[in-house]
Amino acid sequence: MKDESKRIEDAEILDIGPFYHGTKADLKPGDLLTAGFNSNYxxxxxxxxxxxxxxxxxxxxxxxxxxxxxxxxxxLVEPTGSFENDPNVTDKKFPGNPTRSYRSTAPLKIVGEVTDWVRLTPEELQQWRERIANLKADSNAKIIN
Known part of the structure; x- marks a missing residue:
């Protein structure tokens, strides 16, 4: 995006990029990532x-x-339209946007692949999976009650 910051719903987005998306999909530059699929969680x-x-x-x-x-x-991705701070982590769970997470209804364009990121250890991955399982259990308990 060319804008220095986007203002959506009175929440200022300070990042201008670069932006990243993690997945198990094998993609190439020019491919588009779109909404409309099942959640990973x-x-x-x-x-x-x-x-x-x-x-x-x-x-x-x-x-x-x-x-x-x-x-x-x-x-490495490029938003093709407007985007906003991810409300699932912004202010709801953390003040501001320390995770620098965003969402868009517009597609993301694949610009390239990044290989120099820190991978989780098997123990760390298991801890994350347990956290997600606990969140699911808490959500289901709230729905039932």
Whole structure:
């Protein structure tokens, strides 16, 4: 995006990039990532947004947690439309946007692949999976109650 910052819903987005997206999909420059697929974390949820971050290691975490059997991949991406701070982590869980996470309803264009990001150890990956399982259990308990 050429804008120095985007203002959406009175939340200023300070990052101008570069931006990253983590996945197990094997993609090439020019491919587009779009919303409309099942969540990596909640099978029953269809995603209305495509998520990305300004932190390559954050995208690496998303790649490690993504569904599928492919290799963890981090791609350099370019938003093709407007985007906003990810409300799932912004202010709801952390003040501001320390994870530098964003979402868009517009596609993300693959610009290239990044290979120099920190990969999780098997122990760290297991801890993340347990956290997600606990979040799912808490959500289900709230729905039932």
């Amino acid at each position: 909640y099978d029953e949820v269809i995603m209305n947004h495509i998520y990305f971050t300004a932190l390559p290691n954050g995208a690496g975490l998303a790649a490690a947690l993504a569904k599928g059997n492919g290799e963890d991949r981090v791609y």
